Amino acid sequence: MVQMTMIEAIRSAMDVTMERDEDVVVFGEDVGYFGGVFRCTAGLQKKYGASRVFDSPINESGIVGAGIGMAVYGLRPCIEVQFADYIYPAYDQIVSEAARIRYRSAGDFTAPITIRSPVGGGIFGGQTHSQSPEALFTHVSGLKTIVPSTPYDAKGLLIAAIEDDDPVIFLEPKRLYNGPFDGHHDRPAQNWTTHPLGNVPEGHYALPIGKAAIRREGSAVSIITYGTMCFVAETAVQETGIDAEIIDLRTLLPLDIETIAASVKKTGRCMVLHEATLTSGFGAELSAQIQEQCFYSLEVPIERVTGWDTPYPHAQEWQYFPGPERVGRALKDLVEAA
Amino acid sequence: MNDYAPLSFKVPEPPVRPGDEPDFSDFEVPKAGTVRKPGIDSDAHDIKDLATTMIRVLNREGDPVGPWAEDIDKDLLLHGLRSMLRTRAFDERMMTLQRQGKTSFYMKCTGEEAIAIGHQLALSPGDMNFPTYRQQGLLLCQDYPVIDMICQILSNARDPLHGRQLPVLYSSKKHGFFTISGNLGTQYIHAVGWAMASAIKGDTKIASAWIGDGSTAENDFHAALVNASVYQPPVVLNIVNNQWAISSFQGIAGGDQATFAERALGYGIPSLRVDGNDFMAVHAVSRWAIERARRNLGPTMIEWVTYRVAPHSTSDDPSKYRPREESEAWPLGDPVLRFKNYLIQAGLWSEERHLQAEAEFDEEMRVSAKEAESYGVMGGGSSARDIFEDVYKEMPPHLLAQRQKMGV
Structure with a gap:
């Protein structure tokens, strides 16, 4: 290694x-x-x-x-x-x-x-x-x-x-x-x-396509995310102190819905987080599948945190990017909701 | 204030429309045998004239003349003519099936038979065509089972493509026939990539790319040319210029400003313009370009000049946009008739054998169609399970679940 x-x-x-x-x-x-x-x-x-x-x-x-x-x-x-x-x-x-x-x-x-x-x-x-x-x-x-x-x-x-x-x-x-x-x-x-x-490892190893990873175990809320947002989610969890479970999808398709559903059924609360725009984004598919699989376990509606539905701006990059503050606020909303 | 007159917008129009007399007065046809034949190692810049003239071998009298008139094996010639007749018989039978409501769709290649067949008979086993939908001759001059073609058209229980493809979009790796896409032009760059792979692996196989005059406007045509120019892979870049892209005449693809063959010259690719209704010219020029590719001398473009006698497809009515008599007036004539006349003159064929062959293929297609129909027509006999197979090598869980939901 x-x-x-x-x-x-x-x-x-x-x-x-x-x-x-x-x-x-x-x-x-x-x-x-x-x-x-x-x-x-x-x-x-x-x-x-x-x-x-x-x-x-x-x-x-x-x-x-x-x-x-x-x-x-x-x-x-x-x-x-x-x-x-x-x-x-x-x-x-x-x-x-x-x-x-x-x-x-x-x-x-x-x-x-x-x-x-x-x-x-x-x-x-x-x-x-x-x-x-x-x-x-x-x-x-x-x-x-x-x-x-x-x-x-x-x-x-x-x-x-x-x-x-x-x-x-x-x-x-x-x-x-x-x-x-x-x-x-x-x-x-x-x-x-x-x-x-x-x-x-320096040599050959292949990871299975279609398997998510649990980046952090937690009980209060599930964050379903991938790519850059995995680490932004970690920051938000540290800063809010909310005991969230972070699922890194790694493969979007085929989707490891089993790992996602097990987590959401456990926590009962779910955030879908990605950097891409909101409307018809991959989060929409995630929300639909989570709803189909976990409806009776969900205590509050699924929350999507994403980039805004605009082209990616230049000077306003950090207002566009769903950073730790936005993720943290949404986490609080999710755990505080009835 | 300025002294410029207002600009005007130009939209090309064909010389005639329905109701007019056919007019090919601007269409130049050089005499057969007058175009030189350069060495296969020629530089593109030294043979630019071949992109604007027209290589022709069979003259009005049906004699093969000039430097491109080659000594071609007698069996190959006879197989060529018989395959053209077989293709014509196949097209006619499939039209009948479409009219009878046994298939939804068909596309004939009437008038263009010499091109695919003359070319295929110059290729070697292992070479790969990347065809369009009007090169059925590539399969019909080989041992590909005609019954499989008909079953594909009927989308029935024996359809090799399991009902997934529109009729006529065949596929056969074994016969050097890449799966046809309904998206025009996409296969042109695949042929170049395939040829690049052949060169990377130190193979001796070559690729043959096919596109129509209309589809040369597609981006992938230019992607293919720039890659062919850069990497010099063993590929023949065929353009079948049959004058019509559904209702758009070749001028809408830019054909009024330059020949299609000339497009290769900007990329430094040798390019030849050929009488596509002349089997002898098609075969000779194909051999030249194929040999050039296999000798590692790089790509060649060939514009085959021909005329789409048939409607674009069974969903098209050409009398709405071109004179009905136009195909009769086409200056390059009927490829079957021209080739037949030559073979009779050469003592290799006769009117009687011609009639016999026509009857033989008509019967072959009638019997084959009958058998194919017994496996189902118009999608009958196709299986819903086949919807889910071959999307991926292994069926992923979400497709398994969907198949289960469908209950098959």
């Missing part, structure tokens, strides 16, 4: 799979010689050569489309879309092609492709470097969608994604690349190198 940042863990996942399987190839904008704008692929081209790790033209539908063609041939492409905000030109290729090829050909053709892309705000990136479009993918049958929150999970789940025989959307919360973010942007940033969840 060594200490890794999430960037190093993601790089290690690609390194380990490329070493084991010659069919794994990595490409995307700036990922080759330079090693990616976030450095996730640094050193891989030097180690595996330009025919397995290479730069692509700035054409996201082309990156995904070519990746699908390679996957159909028999490779396992792990491709990078530089920011999730740039993934929309590839949406047709993802929805109409990658997600459908197995189904429409009755298994004659398959597209085992992994699409990595950084998501979320907190880096002063404005609306084109901050979005969280996960619900656009969870809504599409045929895709699996993963959002890790720790270096350990990022590596184990990325390895699982690359080795999976179905297309996987792997969304990396960029605010967590270097350290767990407590939600207070004005305080010194913590680094993964001093955090227990930054302790990562």
